[in-house]
Amino acid sequence: MFHAVVIVGGIVLSVGMGKWQRWKEYLPTFYYWALFSCFYEYISYIGNKQLWEFDKNFISLFVTETLYTFVFYPSIIILFLGNFPEKTTGRLWYYVKWISLSVIIEAIALNLGAIKFAHGWSxxxxxxxxATMYPMLRLHYKKPIIALALSVLFVLFYLLIFDYHLI
Structure with missing residues:
Protein backbone atom coordinates (compact mmCIF):
# COMPACT_ATOMS: atom_id res chain seq x y z
CA MET A 1 0.00 0.00 0.00
CA PHE A 2 2.90 2.35 0.78
CA HIS A 3 4.21 2.19 -2.78
CA ALA A 4 0.77 2.84 -4.26
CA VAL A 5 0.38 5.94 -2.06
CA VAL A 6 3.85 7.25 -3.00
CA ILE A 7 3.33 6.64 -6.72
CA VAL A 8 -0.15 8.18 -6.80
CA GLY A 9 1.02 11.06 -4.58
CA GLY A 10 3.92 11.78 -6.93
CA ILE A 11 1.61 11.78 -9.94
CA VAL A 12 -0.93 14.06 -8.25
CA LEU A 13 1.77 16.54 -7.18
CA SER A 14 3.28 16.49 -10.63
CA VAL A 15 -0.06 17.05 -12.37
CA GLY A 16 -0.85 19.90 -9.99
CA MET A 17 2.55 21.58 -9.87
CA GLY A 18 4.63 20.17 -12.73
CA LYS A 19 5.28 21.80 -16.06
CA TRP A 20 3.65 19.15 -18.25
CA GLN A 21 3.50 21.47 -21.24
CA ARG A 22 7.30 21.06 -21.38
CA TRP A 23 7.34 17.26 -21.15
CA LYS A 24 9.15 16.86 -24.48
CA GLU A 25 12.09 18.87 -23.12
CA TYR A 26 12.39 16.42 -20.25
CA LEU A 27 11.95 13.23 -22.30
CA PRO A 28 15.71 12.58 -22.72
CA THR A 29 16.09 12.85 -18.93
CA PHE A 30 13.24 10.33 -18.46
CA TYR A 31 15.19 7.96 -20.70
CA TYR A 32 18.40 8.67 -18.79
CA TRP A 33 16.70 7.82 -15.50
CA ALA A 34 15.03 4.69 -16.88
CA LEU A 35 18.29 3.47 -18.43
CA PHE A 36 20.21 3.64 -15.17
CA SER A 37 17.30 2.32 -13.11
CA CYS A 38 16.98 -0.71 -15.39
CA PHE A 39 20.77 -1.08 -15.45
CA TYR A 40 20.78 -1.27 -11.63
CA GLU A 41 18.13 -3.99 -11.75
CA TYR A 42 20.14 -5.89 -14.36
CA ILE A 43 23.41 -5.65 -12.42
CA SER A 44 21.61 -6.65 -9.22
CA TYR A 45 20.17 -9.69 -10.95
CA ILE A 46 23.39 -10.75 -12.69
CA GLY A 47 25.51 -10.07 -9.60
CA ASN A 48 22.87 -11.63 -7.32
CA LYS A 49 23.30 -8.65 -5.01
CA GLN A 50 20.56 -6.11 -4.45
CA LEU A 51 21.54 -3.18 -2.29
CA TRP A 52 17.92 -2.27 -1.76
CA GLU A 53 14.71 -4.02 -2.62
CA PHE A 54 11.10 -3.02 -2.43
CA ASP A 55 9.00 -5.11 -0.11
CA LYS A 56 5.25 -5.18 0.46
CA ASN A 57 4.89 -4.57 -3.24
CA PHE A 58 1.97 -3.16 -5.13
CA ILE A 59 0.67 -6.29 -6.92
CA SER A 60 4.22 -7.65 -7.55
CA LEU A 61 7.85 -6.53 -7.49
CA PHE A 62 7.81 -6.24 -11.29
CA VAL A 63 4.73 -3.99 -11.27
CA THR A 64 6.12 -1.87 -8.43
CA GLU A 65 9.51 -1.40 -10.13
CA THR A 66 7.84 -0.67 -13.47
CA LEU A 67 5.50 1.94 -11.99
CA TYR A 68 8.35 3.67 -10.17
CA THR A 69 10.66 3.66 -13.20
CA PHE A 70 8.21 4.61 -15.94
CA VAL A 71 5.46 6.55 -14.13
CA PHE A 72 6.58 7.90 -10.75
CA TYR A 73 10.09 9.09 -11.61
CA PRO A 74 9.10 10.78 -14.88
CA SER A 75 6.44 12.63 -12.86
CA ILE A 76 9.03 13.60 -10.27
CA ILE A 77 11.48 14.68 -13.00
CA ILE A 78 8.83 17.00 -14.46
CA LEU A 79 8.15 18.39 -11.00
CA PHE A 80 11.86 18.78 -10.16
CA LEU A 81 13.10 20.21 -13.46
CA GLY A 82 9.96 22.21 -14.20
CA ASN A 83 10.24 24.16 -10.96
CA PHE A 84 14.02 24.45 -10.85
CA PRO A 85 14.97 28.01 -9.81
CA GLU A 86 16.33 30.23 -12.54
CA LYS A 87 18.33 32.31 -10.06
CA THR A 88 21.50 30.73 -8.76
CA THR A 89 20.80 31.86 -5.19
CA GLY A 90 17.82 29.53 -4.69
CA ARG A 91 19.34 26.41 -6.19
CA LEU A 92 21.18 25.05 -3.15
CA TRP A 93 18.06 25.32 -1.01
CA TYR A 94 16.04 23.68 -3.80
CA TYR A 95 18.44 20.71 -3.85
CA VAL A 96 18.38 20.47 -0.04
CA LYS A 97 14.57 20.37 -0.03
CA TRP A 98 14.39 17.63 -2.67
CA ILE A 99 17.15 15.54 -1.10
CA SER A 100 15.60 15.88 2.36
CA LEU A 101 12.11 14.96 1.16
CA SER A 102 13.43 11.92 -0.70
CA VAL A 103 15.42 10.73 2.32
CA ILE A 104 12.41 11.21 4.62
CA ILE A 105 10.23 9.14 2.27
CA GLU A 106 12.92 6.42 2.18
CA ALA A 107 13.17 6.45 5.99
CA ILE A 108 9.40 6.03 6.28
CA ALA A 109 9.52 3.19 3.74
CA LEU A 110 12.31 1.52 5.70
CA ASN A 111 10.45 1.87 9.01
CA LEU A 112 7.26 0.46 7.48
CA GLY A 113 9.12 -2.44 5.89
CA ALA A 114 8.29 -1.24 2.37
CA ILE A 115 11.97 -1.30 1.43
CA LYS A 116 14.90 -3.24 2.78
CA PHE A 117 18.61 -2.56 2.56
CA ALA A 118 21.34 -5.17 2.20
CA HIS A 119 25.04 -5.67 1.53
CA GLY A 120 26.13 -2.49 3.32
CA TRP A 121 23.54 -0.10 1.88
CA SER A 122 22.24 2.28 4.54
CA ALA A 131 22.68 14.22 -3.15
CA THR A 132 24.17 13.05 -6.44
CA MET A 133 20.97 12.03 -8.21
CA TYR A 134 19.24 15.41 -8.25
CA PRO A 135 22.26 17.36 -9.50
CA MET A 136 22.82 14.64 -12.11
CA LEU A 137 19.23 14.97 -13.34
CA ARG A 138 19.71 18.70 -13.74
CA LEU A 139 23.10 18.20 -15.37
CA HIS A 140 21.61 15.69 -17.79
CA TYR A 141 18.89 18.15 -18.71
CA LYS A 142 21.49 20.84 -19.44
CA LYS A 143 24.54 18.83 -20.58
CA PRO A 144 23.60 15.21 -21.26
CA ILE A 145 26.98 13.96 -22.51
CA ILE A 146 28.76 15.17 -19.37
CA ALA A 147 26.04 13.62 -17.19
CA LEU A 148 26.33 10.28 -18.99
CA ALA A 149 30.11 10.24 -18.57
CA LEU A 150 29.87 11.10 -14.87
CA SER A 151 27.13 8.51 -14.41
CA VAL A 152 29.42 5.80 -15.75
CA LEU A 153 31.99 6.86 -13.15
CA PHE A 154 29.35 6.70 -10.41
CA VAL A 155 28.35 3.20 -11.55
CA LEU A 156 31.99 2.09 -11.39
CA PHE A 157 32.31 3.70 -7.94
CA TYR A 158 29.29 1.77 -6.63
CA LEU A 159 30.49 -1.48 -8.21
CA LEU A 160 33.85 -1.11 -6.44
CA ILE A 161 32.51 0.08 -3.08
CA PHE A 162 29.89 -2.66 -2.86
CA ASP A 163 32.22 -5.36 -4.15
CA TYR A 164 30.32 -6.54 -7.19
CA HIS A 165 32.19 -9.32 -8.95
CA LEU A 166 30.83 -9.11 -12.47
CA ILE A 167 34.00 -9.99 -14.36
Whole structure:
Protein backbone atom coordinates (compact mmCIF):
# COMPACT_ATOMS: atom_id res chain seq x y z
CA MET A 1 0.00 0.00 0.00
CA PHE A 2 2.90 2.35 0.78
CA HIS A 3 4.21 2.19 -2.78
CA ALA A 4 0.77 2.84 -4.26
CA VAL A 5 0.38 5.94 -2.06
CA VAL A 6 3.85 7.25 -3.00
CA ILE A 7 3.33 6.64 -6.72
CA VAL A 8 -0.15 8.18 -6.80
CA GLY A 9 1.02 11.06 -4.58
CA GLY A 10 3.92 11.78 -6.93
CA ILE A 11 1.61 11.78 -9.94
CA VAL A 12 -0.93 14.06 -8.25
CA LEU A 13 1.77 16.54 -7.18
CA SER A 14 3.28 16.49 -10.63
CA VAL A 15 -0.06 17.05 -12.37
CA GLY A 16 -0.85 19.90 -9.99
CA MET A 17 2.55 21.58 -9.87
CA GLY A 18 4.63 20.17 -12.73
CA LYS A 19 5.28 21.80 -16.06
CA TRP A 20 3.65 19.15 -18.25
CA GLN A 21 3.50 21.47 -21.24
CA ARG A 22 7.30 21.06 -21.38
CA TRP A 23 7.34 17.26 -21.15
CA LYS A 24 9.15 16.86 -24.48
CA GLU A 25 12.09 18.87 -23.12
CA TYR A 26 12.39 16.42 -20.25
CA LEU A 27 11.95 13.23 -22.30
CA PRO A 28 15.71 12.58 -22.72
CA THR A 29 16.09 12.85 -18.93
CA PHE A 30 13.24 10.33 -18.46
CA TYR A 31 15.19 7.96 -20.70
CA TYR A 32 18.40 8.67 -18.79
CA TRP A 33 16.70 7.82 -15.50
CA ALA A 34 15.03 4.69 -16.88
CA LEU A 35 18.29 3.47 -18.43
CA PHE A 36 20.21 3.64 -15.17
CA SER A 37 17.30 2.32 -13.11
CA CYS A 38 16.98 -0.71 -15.39
CA PHE A 39 20.77 -1.08 -15.45
CA TYR A 40 20.78 -1.27 -11.63
CA GLU A 41 18.13 -3.99 -11.75
CA TYR A 42 20.14 -5.89 -14.36
CA ILE A 43 23.41 -5.65 -12.42
CA SER A 44 21.61 -6.65 -9.22
CA TYR A 45 20.17 -9.69 -10.95
CA ILE A 46 23.39 -10.75 -12.69
CA GLY A 47 25.51 -10.07 -9.60
CA ASN A 48 22.87 -11.63 -7.32
CA LYS A 49 23.30 -8.65 -5.01
CA GLN A 50 20.56 -6.11 -4.45
CA LEU A 51 21.54 -3.18 -2.29
CA TRP A 52 17.92 -2.27 -1.76
CA GLU A 53 14.71 -4.02 -2.62
CA PHE A 54 11.10 -3.02 -2.43
CA ASP A 55 9.00 -5.11 -0.11
CA LYS A 56 5.25 -5.18 0.46
CA ASN A 57 4.89 -4.57 -3.24
CA PHE A 58 1.97 -3.16 -5.13
CA ILE A 59 0.67 -6.29 -6.92
CA SER A 60 4.22 -7.65 -7.55
CA LEU A 61 7.85 -6.53 -7.49
CA PHE A 62 7.81 -6.24 -11.29
CA VAL A 63 4.73 -3.99 -11.27
CA THR A 64 6.12 -1.87 -8.43
CA GLU A 65 9.51 -1.40 -10.13
CA THR A 66 7.84 -0.67 -13.47
CA LEU A 67 5.50 1.94 -11.99
CA TYR A 68 8.35 3.67 -10.17
CA THR A 69 10.66 3.66 -13.20
CA PHE A 70 8.21 4.61 -15.94
CA VAL A 71 5.46 6.55 -14.13
CA PHE A 72 6.58 7.90 -10.75
CA TYR A 73 10.09 9.09 -11.61
CA PRO A 74 9.10 10.78 -14.88
CA SER A 75 6.44 12.63 -12.86
CA ILE A 76 9.03 13.60 -10.27
CA ILE A 77 11.48 14.68 -13.00
CA ILE A 78 8.83 17.00 -14.46
CA LEU A 79 8.15 18.39 -11.00
CA PHE A 80 11.86 18.78 -10.16
CA LEU A 81 13.10 20.21 -13.46
CA GLY A 82 9.96 22.21 -14.20
CA ASN A 83 10.24 24.16 -10.96
CA PHE A 84 14.02 24.45 -10.85
CA PRO A 85 14.97 28.01 -9.81
CA GLU A 86 16.33 30.23 -12.54
CA LYS A 87 18.33 32.31 -10.06
CA THR A 88 21.50 30.73 -8.76
CA THR A 89 20.80 31.86 -5.19
CA GLY A 90 17.82 29.53 -4.69
CA ARG A 91 19.34 26.41 -6.19
CA LEU A 92 21.18 25.05 -3.15
CA TRP A 93 18.06 25.32 -1.01
CA TYR A 94 16.04 23.68 -3.80
CA TYR A 95 18.44 20.71 -3.85
CA VAL A 96 18.38 20.47 -0.04
CA LYS A 97 14.57 20.37 -0.03
CA TRP A 98 14.39 17.63 -2.67
CA ILE A 99 17.15 15.54 -1.10
CA SER A 100 15.60 15.88 2.36
CA LEU A 101 12.11 14.96 1.16
CA SER A 102 13.43 11.92 -0.70
CA VAL A 103 15.42 10.73 2.32
CA ILE A 104 12.41 11.21 4.62
CA ILE A 105 10.23 9.14 2.27
CA GLU A 106 12.92 6.42 2.18
CA ALA A 107 13.17 6.45 5.99
CA ILE A 108 9.40 6.03 6.28
CA ALA A 109 9.52 3.19 3.74
CA LEU A 110 12.31 1.52 5.70
CA ASN A 111 10.45 1.87 9.01
CA LEU A 112 7.26 0.46 7.48
CA GLY A 113 9.12 -2.44 5.89
CA ALA A 114 8.29 -1.24 2.37
CA ILE A 115 11.97 -1.30 1.43
CA LYS A 116 14.90 -3.24 2.78
CA PHE A 117 18.61 -2.56 2.56
CA ALA A 118 21.34 -5.17 2.20
CA HIS A 119 25.04 -5.67 1.53
CA GLY A 120 26.13 -2.49 3.32
CA TRP A 121 23.54 -0.10 1.88
CA SER A 122 22.24 2.28 4.54
CA UNK A 123 20.46 5.59 5.06
CA UNK A 124 23.86 7.28 4.76
CA UNK A 125 24.17 5.85 1.26
CA UNK A 126 20.62 7.00 0.53
CA UNK A 127 21.63 10.57 1.40
CA UNK A 128 24.70 10.29 -0.84
CA UNK A 129 22.63 8.78 -3.66
CA UNK A 130 20.01 11.54 -3.61
CA ALA A 131 22.68 14.22 -3.15
CA THR A 132 24.17 13.05 -6.44
CA MET A 133 20.97 12.03 -8.21
CA TYR A 134 19.24 15.41 -8.25
CA PRO A 135 22.26 17.36 -9.50
CA MET A 136 22.82 14.64 -12.11
CA LEU A 137 19.23 14.97 -13.34
CA ARG A 138 19.71 18.70 -13.74
CA LEU A 139 23.10 18.20 -15.37
CA HIS A 140 21.61 15.69 -17.79
CA TYR A 141 18.89 18.15 -18.71
CA LYS A 142 21.49 20.84 -19.44
CA LYS A 143 24.54 18.83 -20.58
CA PRO A 144 23.60 15.21 -21.26
CA ILE A 145 26.98 13.96 -22.51
CA ILE A 146 28.76 15.17 -19.37
CA ALA A 147 26.04 13.62 -17.19
CA LEU A 148 26.33 10.28 -18.99
CA ALA A 149 30.11 10.24 -18.57
CA LEU A 150 29.87 11.10 -14.87
CA SER A 151 27.13 8.51 -14.41
CA VAL A 152 29.42 5.80 -15.75
CA LEU A 153 31.99 6.86 -13.15
CA PHE A 154 29.35 6.70 -10.41
CA VAL A 155 28.35 3.20 -11.55
CA LEU A 156 31.99 2.09 -11.39
CA PHE A 157 32.31 3.70 -7.94
CA TYR A 158 29.29 1.77 -6.63
CA LEU A 159 30.49 -1.48 -8.21
CA LEU A 160 33.85 -1.11 -6.44
CA ILE A 161 32.51 0.08 -3.08
CA PHE A 162 29.89 -2.66 -2.86
CA ASP A 163 32.22 -5.36 -4.15
CA TYR A 164 30.32 -6.54 -7.19
CA HIS A 165 32.19 -9.32 -8.95
CA LEU A 166 30.83 -9.11 -12.47
CA ILE A 167 34.00 -9.99 -14.36
Missing amino acids: MGWEVFFY
